[in-house]
Every structure is written in C-alpha cells, then in structure tokens.
Amino acid sequence: xxxxxxxxxxxxxxxxxxxYLIPFLGIVRWSVTLPExxxxxxxxxxxxxxxxxxxxxxxxxxxxxxxxxxxxxYAITLVWVRGGSVARALSxxxxxxxxxxxxxxxxxxxxxxxxxxGLLNTWAQQLGILSEPLAMVRNEFGVVVGxxxxxxxxxxxxxxxxxxxxxxRVLLAARGMGAxxxxxxxxxxVPMTTGGILGAALLVFVFALGFFVTPxxxxxxxxxxxxxxxxxxxxxxxxxxxxxxxxVILMAGIALLMLAGRRFAKGPGQ
Amino acid sequence: xxxxKPGPVSITLAALVAVFLLMPLIAVIPVSFTPTRYLxxxxxxxxxxxxxxxxxxxxxxxxxxxxxxxxxxxxxTATLLAAAFSLGIWMLRPAFAxxxxxxxxxxxxxxxxxxxxxxxxxxxxxxxxxxxxxxxxWAGVALAHAVMVAPFAVVLLSVALGQVDRRIDLAARSMGAxxxxxxxxVILPNIRFGLLTAFFLTFVLSWEExxxxxxxxxxNAVTLPRLMWMGLRDNIDPAIAAISVVLIGIVVVAxxxxxxxxxxxxxxxxx
Numbered sequence: 001x002x003x004x005x006x007x008x009x010x011x012x013x014x015x016x017x018x019x020y021l022i023p024f025l026g027i028v029r030w031s032v033t034l035p036e037x038x039x040x041x042x043x044x045x046x047x048x049x050x051x052x053x054x055x056x057x058x059x060x061x062x063x064x065x066x067x068x069x070x071x072x073x074y075a076i077t078l079v080w081v082r083g084g085s086v087a088r089a090l091s092x093x094x095x096x097x098x099x100x101x102x103x104x105x106x107x108x109x110x111x112x113x114x115x116x117x118g119l120l121n122t123w124a125q126q127l128g129i130l131s132e133p134l135a136m137v138r139n140e141f142g143v144v145v146g147x148x149x150x151x152x153x154x155x156x157x158x159x160x161x162x163x164x165x166x167x168x169r170v171l172l173a174a175r176g177m178g179a180x181x182x183x184x185x186x187x188x189x190v191p192m193t194t195g196g197i198l199g200a201a202l203l204v205f206v207f208a209l210g211f212f213v214t215p216x217x218x219x220x221x222x223x224x225x226x227x228x229x230x231x232x233x234x235x236x237x238x239x240x241x242x243x244x245x246x247x248v249i250l251m252a253g254i255a256l257l258m259l260a261g262r263r264f265a266k267g268p269g270q
Numbered sequence: 271x272x273x274x275k276p277g278p279v280s281i282t283l284a285a286l287v288a289v290f291l292l293m294p295l296i297a298v299i300p301v302s303f304t305p306t307r308y309l310x311x312x313x314x315x316x317x318x319x320x321x322x323x324x325x326x327x328x329x330x331x332x333x334x335x336x337x338x339x340x341x342x343x344x345x346x347t348a349t350l351l352a353a354a355f356s357l358g359i360w361m362l363r364p365a366f367a368x369x370x371x372x373x374x375x376x377x378x379x380x381x382x383x384x385x386x387x388x389x390x391x392x393x394x395x396x397x398x399x400x401x402x403x404x405x406x407x408w409a410g411v412a413l414a415h416a417v418m419v420a421p422f423a424v425v426l427l428s429v430a431l432g433q434v435d436r437r438i439d440l441a442a443r444s445m446g447a448x449x450x451x452x453x454x455x456v457i458l459p460n461i462r463f464g465l466l467t468a469f470f471l472t473f474v475l476s477w478e479e480x481x482x483x484x485x486x487x488x489x490n491a492v493t494l495p496r497l498m499w500m501g502l503r504d505n506i507d508p509a510i511a512a513i514s515v516v517l518i519g520i521v522v523v524a525x526x527x528x529x530x531x532x533x534x535x536x537x538x539x540x541x
Contacts, residue, residue, distance in 0.1 A: 004449055008358030009370060012351040012420065016373055019417045020385070023392035027384075030391075072290070075283035079276050087281070089529050094288035100521045101295065102478035104498045105514040109294025111506060112301040117310040119297045152291060171274050181277055210381020212481050217502055227383035234387065234485070247384045254381055 027244045034241030041245035058225045062208040065147045073155035081163040099153035107217040138220030146218040155200040162196020202261045302511035309506040320512040333494040344415035345472035352423030360431040378421035386485035389414040406490045419472040430464025
C-alpha cells in the first residue's frame with residue numbers, strides 16, 4: 001500500500017516542493033539576508049512612504065474594483081441563472097467570451113477604446129463633444145476599468161451557485177403573501193445569496209491584490225500597484241531584499257484573508 | 271412551477287454589463303484595419319497591412335509555435351501529475367489529505383506575482399547548473415507553466431472523481447482486480463471527460479500565460495503573449511490588434527458553436 005501511495009501522491013508533491021516550496025523559501029531568505037541579515041527590509045517596506053503609498057493605493061483600487069465587479073456580476077448572473085432560455089444563452093456568451101480571452105487582448109481592447117486616439121476619444125472629437133482628448137488610460141481610472149472587466153467573470157461563478165441554491169418556494173411564498181418584486185428581491189433573494197456575495201467579493205479581492213499585467217498596461221507607470229512594485233524592485237532598480245519582503249508580506253496578507261474567509265464560511269448561519 | 275423571471279430593471283442592468291464586457295473586444299476590430307503605424311481609428315482609408323505583418327514577420331509564427339510546444343509539454347506534464355495525485359487522494363484517502371491538497375493548490379491560490387518571483391528564483395538557480403531547463407529557455411518556461419497550471423488540473427480531476435460511484439471500484443476490487451486494473455480499466459475510463467477537460471484547460475492557461483512568463487524570459491523564449499506584451503508596453507503596435515481579432519474570433523466561434531449545440535440538444539429548461 002505504501003508503494004502505491006508513493007507512486008500516486010509522490011510525483012506531484014515532490015514536483016511542487018522542488019519547484020515552488022523550496023524556491024519560495026529562497027525568496028524568504030532574500031528578504032532577511034539582502035543586503036544585510038535582519039528584518040531591515042520589512043521595516044523599510046512598512047515605513048518607506050513610497051512602499052506604503054503603493055500598498056494603500058493597491059488596497060483602495062482593490063476595494064473599489066471588488067465592489068463594482070461584484071455588483072455588475074450580480075446583475076448579469078441574475079439574468080444568466082433566472083432568465084428565459086434566450087436571455088440565458090446571451091448572458092452566458094457575454095460572460096464566457098471575455099473569460100476565455102487572454103488578459104493581454106482584453107487590456108489592449110481597453111487601450112483601443114479609451115486611449116487618446118482610441119474609439120471613444122475619436123468619436124467624441126468628431127461629434128464635437130470634446131475638443132481635447134480625455135485621458136482615460138495611463139491613470140487609476142483605466143486600471144479600475146480594466147480590472148473590473150477582467151474580474152467580473154470570476155465573480156459570476158460563486159454568485160451563480162448561490163443563486164441556484166435559492167429555494168423557489170420561498171420566493172413564491174413571499175409573493176403569495178403580497179410582497180412586490182422589489183421587496184422580494186431586496187428582502188428575500190439578496191439575503192439568501194449573501195454567502196455567494198461574500199465568496200465572490202473575497203475571490204475578486206484576493207485576485208486583484210496580486211494583479212500585474214492590467215495595472216502595468218492600463219496604468220502606464222502612473223498608478224503602480226504592489227505586484228508592479230515587486231517587478232520594478234527585481235528588474236528595474238534592483239533591490240531584491242525589498243522585493244522579497246514585499247512578496248512575503250503579500251503572501252501572508254492573502255493567506256490571512258483566505259483563512260478569515262474559511263472561518264467565516266464555517267461559522268454560524270451557514 | 272412558475273419561475274419568478276427577472277424584470278425590466280434587472281434585464282436593463284444586465285444588458286449594460288454585457289455591453290461593458292463586449293465593448294473592448296469590439297473596439298479592437300476597427301483599430302486592426304488602421305493604415306497607420308500607431309494605435310488609431312482608420313479614417314476613410316482601411317488597410318490590411320497589420321494582418322499582412324502577422325504573416326510576413328516570422329516573429330509571430332515563431333511565437334505561436336513556441337507557445338504551442340510549451341502548452342503541450344506543460345499540459346501533458348500537469349495533467350499526468352495531477353491525475354496520479356487526484357487518484358491517490360480518492361483511492362487511498364490518506365492521512366493529511368488536506369495538507370497535501372494545500373500544497374497541490376498553492377501555485378493557484380498564491381498571488382501570481384509571488385509565483386512569478388518564486389519561479390524566477392528557481393529557474394535562475396537551475397541556470398547555474400545546466401542550460402536546457404533554465405531561465406529564458408523553452409523547457410524552463412514549460413516547466414514553470416506546468417507548475418502554474420497543475421492545480422487547475424487537480425481541481426477538475428478531483429471534481430470528476432467525486433462523481434464516480436465508489437461501488438464500481440469496490441466491485442472491481444472484490445472480483446480480484448489489482449490496483450493497475452482498477453486504475454486503468456475502471457476508474458480512468460470513468461473520468462475520461464475530466465481528463466480531456468483538464469488537458470484542454472491547462473493547455474489554454476499555458477497558451478495565454480503572461481505574468482510568470484514575463485519574469486522568466488527575456489529575449490530567447492519569446493512566447494506569443496510575451497511578443498504581444500512587447501508590442502503593447504513600449505509603442506503600441508496595431509499588429510497586436512490584428513492578432514487580437516484573430517484570437518477573439520477563435521473564442522467567439524468556438525463558444526457560439528457550443529451554445530447553438532446546447533440550445534439544440536438540451537433546449538429543455540433545467541430549472
């Protein structure tokens with residue numbers, strides 16, 4: 001039995017330990033040994049105004065993105081789960097097409113739409129609405145739009161499973177007792193999907209924290225987030241110790257969030 | 271049973287979200303026909319020069335071929351490792367299964383940038399002892415992609431195994447089937463769709479992987495996404511629009527076929 005255990009479970013675990021776990025410990029070692037042994041890099045990461053500024057901006061952008069993505073995903077999921085067959089097919093396409101398209105293509109799409117010579121600015125100028133192009137990318141606005149676009153499909157899946165689990169009879173009972181559509185929605189349906197909303201919010205927030213490509217392309221260096229800062233500290237103005245320390249802090253933050261999420265999911269009321 | 275269908279307000283909001291989701295994908299189309307060398311809308315004159323560039327510039331074909339090779343190697347490796355692991359968890363129900371699952375899913379739940387830095391550390395360390403599986407080589411990228419996509423295969427295969435009736439395996443076992451027969455003749459045939467899905471998904475994930483690839487390549491292992499990144503980062507090259515239109519077209523056609531198929535076959539309301 002032991003032999004099968006090693007043959008089946010062993011390969012993946014050894015593979016990931018060698019390629020991921022041990023190298024990650026190497027990053028941890030960077031963070032406490034470069035340039036000199038000690039916790040200096042962690043102190044720097046948590047006190048240097050440049051780094052803390054980036055951390056605050058990351059948290060602010062991620063919170064904004066989470067709220068907008070979950071709200072937008074809720075609207076389209078509602079139709080996907082509860083609409084008629086045509087509405088369902090259409091909304092499913094609108095969710096799945098962006099989901100399967102690479103993050104680069106999607107970021108490029110937003111550049112095509114929002115940049116100074118892009119679709120919106122060209123039209124607005126031709127129609128005389130704008131005289132100067134409006135800066136919609138290479139700033140925080142562009143980053144938020146691009147991230148929301150990337151994350152909506154991910155928020156849809158937890159919301160959809162929560163909505164599918166709602167017992168139809170409860171809604172019918174509410175209607176039978178005279179509740180209107182609006183009241184059924186806000187006082188019955190939404191409370192019954194709270195678990196899905198929180199799950200979606202946690203997923204989106206965690207994904208958003210480690211985001212690199214979209215902020216780098218749509219922020220154009222003007223709205224650096226934590227992931228891009230790590231990249232800059234490794235490749236552009238090297239300070240490997242600081243890059244390592246920020247990575248460890250990010251990893252710890254996400255581990256805490258997920259633990260909190262699990263604790264919450266197991267807690268009373270579920 | 272009467273279903274409470276979404277009303278006009280919900281439909282309108284959902285339609286707005288749908289427009290938001292599709293808008294940037296549509297905006298790419300006119301840009302790809304611009305006659306200029308920079309990102310702009312074609313005014314009057316439309317040109318196919320950027321599509322021609324895709325064919326004439328060998329860098330694109332090289333990038334695509336490299337991404338296919340890397341995707342195949344990474345997805346085969348990841349699916350095989352994940353299949354053995356998921357089978358092990360399902361059949362043996364070992365102690366510490368939770369901790370093992372945690373390690374198996376680590377590259378998926380960790381922030382991508384931390385994974386990227388970790389794999390950069392790993393491959394540059396390997397570069398010191400060999401030149402094949404190393405920083406900025408195709409084998410190195412394939413190995414790193416296998417690490418990143420393996421957790422997705424584990425999730426898919428665990429779900430597939432969860433739907434297999436354990437009594438089938440017990441029946442085979444009680445009739446004297448050895449562990450090899452149980453795996454290859456009984457369990458794997460029952461999860462063949464899961465295996466195919468895992469292979470397909472891991473291939474697509476590797477095919478479009480960019481976060482980790484940026485950290486572990488520079489000038490030699492230029493995958494298709496890496497090539498697109500270079501065209502996006504510095505001076506936005508409208509050839510990116512042309513390749514984007516091609517990639518979006520493939521996804522849209524594939525999903526449309528699937529949707530029409532499912533409307534025809536399973537037109538019944540599952541609700």
